[in-house]
Amino acid sequence: MKSKSILYLIAGFAMILTSCANSKPVQNVESPDGKIGVQFSMVEGQATYEVLFNGEKVINPSTLGFDFQNMPSIEKGWKIVDSQLSSSNSTWEMQWGEKRVVRDHYNELSLALEEQKAPNRKMNLVFKVYNDGLGFRYEFPEQEAMKEAIITDENTQFNLTGDHKVWWIPGDWDIYEHLYHTTSLTGIDALALRANDNLAQSYIPENAVNTPVTMKTAEGVYLSFHEANLTDYAGMTLKVNKEKLMLESELVGSDITGYKVKRAVPFNTPWRTIQISENAGGLIESDLIVNLNEPNKIGSVSYFKPMKYVGIWWDMHLGTKTWDYGASQDMNTATGLKPNGRHGATTEYAKELIDFASENNIGGILVEGWNTGWEHWIGFEDREGVFDFVTPYDDYDLKEVVRYGKEKGVELIMHHETSAAPRTYNQQMDTAYQLMNSLGIHSVKTGYVGKIIPKGEYHHGQWMVNNYRRAVETGAKYQVAVNAHEPIKATGLRRTYPNIISREGLRGQEFNAWASDGGNPPEHLSIVAFTRMLAGPIDYTPGIFNIKLTPYKPNNQVNTTLAQQLALYVVINSPIQMVPDLIENYKGNDAFQFIRDVAVTWETSKVLNGEIGDFVTIARKDRNSENWFVGSITDENARDMEFSLDFLTPGKKYKATLYLDGENAHWDKNPTEFKIVEMEVSSTSSLKYHLAEGGGAAISLIEL
Structure with a gap:
């Protein structure tokens, strides 16, 4: 199935470049079908690009650069020292997902830039242009002039050609659980949403939007801006400049460190992406985001079976059952708790759900509230050490539920709510995932409800991006697939780590059960x-x-x-779909x-x-x-x-x-x-x- 051809000299481009052709001030690259074009130039020594679609500009000249804590900014005073054009056309196979075979067909422009004055720092820019859009990223190669980068701002511009219609949520550093707004670009007011009572952990520092953010031009062209392969870097929001009709990258920061990203050189940034389509459906059919990620690193995830699943999640949102077991009273039990009589995660109820699933072609069951700690998981300032990810409550026999499920052909999905205390989760992660592996449990729903501990870190900053990745890599080690709630955004890493199966990251079905805004x-x-x-x-939980x-x-x-x-x-789209209502x-x-x-x-x-x-x-x-x-x-x-x-x-x-x-x-x-x-x-x-x-x-x- 896999065939690949790489042509290092491409006929039909505006120019033919080799590694020696390094002095041309303007460089061009087009999509394989010729509809999308990128023009790159140095304007007063600053990297600048623009994008055309069907011969018309969709991104006006936009500059690229950085501000650092430990060195001068990257802006003007740079030159092109090398450039190369190449092409690739291959296919790869999704182990699960919205399609089996994905075509990865693009033309690439790779540019080596160098500072004109000492210390002559080096930076590469790489543009990959597909028929459905483009991605570009910064690459910092190994060099004497730069050993470490402490980034305070990434200054990537998207200079729009008009006051487009935009579907947006605010540039929140902690959550994506906002309603979408439909306005013009100049009508965006993210700061007005900071006082949403339903979103206590929300932090919106300025007028910015989260990605993906989708637009429609007056000419009927559809654009969506996002990022791909978010690895060891801060998540990107897009700051709104109404006067210039421009979006500019605004990385999620940290109140503890004072910077946005700290990386040793060499490193690459995530891809900055623009999906482009003549119709709205083309955005959904686009493979740009997954294609801009690296190939599978972990091999087969056949241990994960795409499935529908039942659970007790909706019971808790309706108030018929609780996550917590009871009140703190000395009952001479392992937990020292008195049962409240409404605990949902009981062996008896789990077996009832398993029976229903088995009878109705439903392959899984998710049990939330099974482990000790739920009495203090939310509303408490210090939640470190609250949850034990291997110890069940007295009324839940984990091994018996697993055994009974296997007998009925129904798999248990584990649940790990961290209460936004990732250091506690990190300490127990290997033990918890090893327990899952020993019981034949091959998927977990993780949660990160609340403000991040330590205070000053945010869900979408570099520190938490790495914490989310740690769960995925540990899952791969123990044959566990991860469905993250209160997550970092999806950026196509499911190609590289196909044990990333789904995630929340939006205003979900639960808002219908308890939100005061209707x-x-x-x-x-x-x-x-x-x-x-x-x-x-998306793990949205349809089916009410x-x-x-x-x-x-x-x-x-x-x-x-x-x-x-x-x-x-x-x-x-999701390889796991809940059947959430009361049975x-x-x-x-x-x-x-x-x-x-x-x-x-x-x-x-x-x-x-x-x-x-x-x-x-x-x-x-x-x-x-x-x-x-x-x-x-x-x-x-x-x-x-x-x-x-x-x-x-x-x-x-x-x-x-x-x-x-x-x-x-x-x-x-x-x-x-x-x-x-x-x-x-x-x-x-x-x-x-x-x-x-x-x-x-x-x-x-x-x-x-």
């Missing part, structure tokens, strides 16, 4: 699909059937129809058949239609059969959908089962009304259906 509005996920999902898989949360949360609800909850299993809400409901049937890892995926914040329809082919699944969702507006099934295999017949909004369905007034329509279809067929306000459609196409 929860996630109907448009939320039709924005998420074109923003957060561009970074990588009790939309009004009756009788548990009379002031809250899920702001979609039931049919949309089904559609999200296809629209939202009694699924029993006897015909709509649950779609959840039984739907796959979670795919041979290929196609975006059939979509507009950001309005609607999207995605079709995905099961990796293990000829079956396809389709999901459509809409915002608060009703829509009629029609598309061809020409993606089906010609000559084959399929049974189409459509789970649709009912005639009177509405996300608020009548969210649970649905209907099921069955028909025989082929690649020459087309489908038409109606989406209610806040509605959706879930379609299974099963080969006959």
Whole structure:
């Protein structure tokens, strides 16, 4: 399957460069299809680039540079000493994910720069240009003039060509759990969101946005800005300059060190990425972010099986059960706690969930609140040493739950809530992961709720980026896959470490159960699909059937129809998908058949239609059969959908089962009304259906 060709002299470029052609002031590189062009130049000795799409500028001349604590800034006074063009065209295979085979096809411009005056520091810039966008990064080679870089600011500019329409969340240094806003660039006001009561750990120091941030130009070009391969570096937010219509990198800092990044030379920065498309769906289909990461370093992760899973997570958000075991009283037990009677992580309840999963083609169970420490996990200033990641509460027999699950064909997913005290987690990490390995537990959901300890570090700074990576590398050592909550952003590292399976990193389903602002509005996920999902898989927890949360949360609800909850299993990409509602809400409901049937890892995926914040329809082919699944969702507006099934295999017949909004369905007034329509279809067929306000459609196409 793998074929690779590297052409060091490329015909058709604006120039032919060799390692000796080092004096030309302007350098160009294009995408393989010629639609995207990057022009690089030195303007008064400062590195400057611009980007064209279909012959028109989409990024005006933008400068590149750094400020340091231990040396002069990199800005003016540099020159090109060497440049090379090359091309690569290869394929690689995802072990799980939205497609099996990924094409990695790009043209590359590599530039060696040198300071014109002593000490003559050296820096390389590398641009990789694909048909779906581009990435560029800084490389600091080994040199006498620079042994260590202490970066106080990275000054990467994205100089826009207009006051574009933007879908954004604020440049928060701790969380991504904000609603998306739709404004012009000049309408962005991140600082107005600093006082959100639901986000106590939030820290937004200035008017910046988190990435991915997606835009649409007046000419109808779609852009999304992000980063790839975030390794031993601070996460990047993008500062908004309204006067100049410009974004500029603003790295997440540390109040302890006073700098953003400290690295020994040599090192490379993450890739700064721009996805570019003529239509919104092209952003979702882009492979740019994963392609800009290194190949697999850890080998097969066949120990991880993509799956649907049940759990007790929703019980806690509804208030029917608790994470904690009880109150601090001397009961002469190992924990010294008196049971509160509502603890969710019991052996008995776990077995009930395992039975349900086994009967309904659900491969896993997640048990939260199983380990000691939950009585002091949140609301306490000093949370160091609170959690024990190997000791269960008295009412939870870990080994028995694992044994019973294996008997029923259901795997246990471990849960590690760190309470944002990563030093405690680091001390126990090897022991905890070794325990998982010894019990045959091959995936873990990690959590980092709260302000980071030590105070002054932030979730998205360099120190925490390295802590998140430590969990992934330890997981690889013990054959454990990691699903991180309260995470650092996804940047395509699942290619290099395929035991990175999913993560949160957005305003999730739980906000519908407890947020005082009305929860996630109907448009939320039709924005998420074109923003957060561009970074990588999402553990969103779709599938709530009790939309009004009756009788548990009379002031809250899920702001979609039931049919949309089904559609999200296809629209939202993840190799693990929770089946979160209380199991009694699924029993006897015909709509649950779609959840039984739907796959979670795919041979290929196609975006059939979509507009950001309005609607999207995605079709995905099961990796293990000829079956396809389709999901459509809409915002608060009703829509009629029609598309061809020409993606089906010609000559084959399929049974189409459509789970649709009912005639009177509405996300608020009548969210649970649905209907099921069955028909025989082929690649020459087309489908038409109606989406209610806040509605959706879930379609299974099963080969006959």
